[in-house]
Amino acid sequence: METNHIEAFRTALAVQLGVSEQHISLFGKGRQGLYALLRALEIGEGDEVILPAFTCVVVPNAILYAGASPVYVDIEPCTFNASVKNIEAALTPRTKAIIVQNTFGLSPDFDPIIELAHQHGIFIIEDCAHGFGGQYKGQANGTLGDAAFFSTQWNKPFSTGLGGFVYAKSPHLAKAMREKELKLQAPSRLFEWSLRMQLLARKYLLRPALYWPLLKLYRKLSNWSIVSGSSESTELVSTEMPKNYLRAFGKNQAREGLRALSHFNELLAHRQKVAAFYDDLFRSLELPRPHVPSYASHGWLRYPFLVKDREKFLRKAEQERIPVGDWMRSPLHPVSSDWSQWKYRYGEYPTGEYLSAHVLNLLTDADITEKQLTRIADFLRKNIHELMPLPQALQGKPVQCTQLEEAGIG
Numbered sequence: 020m021e022t023n024h025i026e027a028f029r030t031a032l033a034v035q036l037g038v039s040e041q042h043i044s045l046f047g048k049g050r051q052g053l054y055a056l057l058r059a060l061e062i063g064e065g066d067e068v069i070l071p072a073f074t075c076v077v078v079p080n081a082i083l084y085a086g087a088s089p090v091y092v093d094i095e096p097c098t099f100n101a102s103v104k105n106i107e108a109a110l111t112p113r114t115k116a117i118i119v120q121n122t123f124g125l126s127p128d129f130d131p132i133i134e135l136a137h138q139h140g141i142f143i144i145e146d147c148a149h150g151f152g153g154q155y156k157g158q159a160n161g162t163l164g165d166a167a168f169f170s171t172q173w174n175k176p177f178s179t180g181l182g183g184f185v186y187a188k189s190p191h192l193a194k195a196m197r198e199k200e201l202k203l204q205a206p207s208r209l210f211e212w213s214l215r216m217q218l219l220a221r222k223y224l225l226r227p228a229l230y231w232p233l234l235k236l237y238r239k240l241s242n243w244s245i246v247s248g249s250s251e252s253t254e255l256v257s258t259e260m261p262k263n264y265l266r267a268f269g270k271n272q273a274r275e276g277l278r279a280l281s282h283f284n285e286l287l288a289h290r291q292k293v294a295a296f297y298d299d300l301f302r303s304l305e306l307p308r309p310h311v312p313s314y315a316s317h318g319w320l321r322y323p324f325l326v327k328d329r330e331k332f333l334r335k336a337e338q339e340r341i342p343v344g345d346w347m348r349s350p351l352h353p354v355s356s357d358w359s360q361w362k363y364r365y366g367e368y369p370t371g372e373y374l375s376a377h378v379l380n381l382l383t384d385a386d387i388t389e390k391q392l393t394r395i396a397d398f399l400r401k402n403i404h405e406l407m408p409l410p411q412a413l414q415g416k417p418v419q420c421t422q423l424e425e426a427g428i429g
């Protein structure tokens with residue numbers, strides 16, 4: 020009998036998250052899962068959805084496609100997530116949901132946000148695009164709020180090329196989401212075949228030494244629509260929903276997902292070990308580090324760090340073939356101007372804007388070896404003058420997030 024890869028994938032996800040598979044629905048991309056969730060929660064015209072002013076533009080897009088308004092809140096400097104204080108200040112009688120993001124795989128402090136949402140009868144949606152595998156107080160990221168959407172796009176905690184899924188906590192919402200999934204149009208054979216070829220190419224070609232040439236090639240080919248980039252060009256210039264926005268998750272994607280999930284725990288342990296290496300290095304160099312609280316076990320999709328001049332640093336990294344990522348180069352990544360159509364007012368979110376002008380990230384992927392780590396550490400030591408220093412007053416002391424804020428980093 021032919022294996023039903025889609026159902027097997029759903030079950031594997033449920034096992035990993037510690038939930039029932041009835042509560043998981045699959046989508047062509049994470050953003051589609053968010054859109055479907057908003058519709059299932061009947062959030063639309065006249066409603067407001069709070070989200071961090073440091074996200075991917077496809078998130079406010081989904082809110083706008085549903086007819087609701089995105090309301091941005093500034094983030095904290097070393098969690099890269101919105102604080103409860105900023106969220107509370109943005110609440111209005113029209114607020115229907117709060118999106119809480121696991122930026123770079125860093126888990127936010129959920130409890131105070133959940134408490135606030137309960138007090139006001141507001142839904143919590145976790146943007147777990149970066150957060151799968153991480154935990155908050157021993158519970159899987161994505162299972163803390165009312166619902167969560169996840170991404171399995173190329174660079175995510177595990178990849179199916181493109182793809183996404185949703186966890187919905189209440190049986191009622193879960194049923195509504197499964198009904199939405201059933202109505203989705205299956206991906207074309209051509210799409211599935213092309214994605215499979217790209218996944219194969221990635222598996223055999225992606226090595227740290229080839230990181231820069233492949234990244235450039237991928238960006239070029241996706242601009243020309245030859246490979247499946249994560250966004251259509253219309254999504255980056257307009258807030259109108261593209262045609263055929265919603266798509267089902269394909270069989271081949273499910274097969275790939277199953278393969279990736281079968282060794283996900285080793286990958287997660289590797290990411291955490293690599294991040295601990297970077298963290299020790301940044302501590303020894305007295306540089307600002309992301310917040311590593313006792314309440315969370317971060318998934319560490321990437322290790323974020325701050326540089327003075329991003330373009331200069333990237334040029335040097337490329338010359339020396341050091342893999343460095345540049346996600347969130349804008350508060351609504353990757354849109355670099357004309358934010359008003361997303362209802363984003365540039366200048367009102369100083370921390371997110373500052374961080375998005377200075378942040379880069381180090382990779383934690385499976386192919387980052389000990390030898391690579393030594394090269395990366397040597398490169399960072401050699402270029403220490405290019406990295407954002409800790410304020411004098413904090414040097415030599417354990418740094419708290421609030422201290423960084425007070426010291427003006429952010």
Ligand SMILES: Cc1ncc(COP(=O)(O)O)c(C=O)c1O
Pocket residue numbers: 048049050051074075077078120146148149169170171172182183249
């Ligand atoms: C923070 C964040 N949220 C949501 C998404 C959307 O995920 P997808 O590409 O699967 O739609 C991304 C994508 O990269 C992201 O970085």
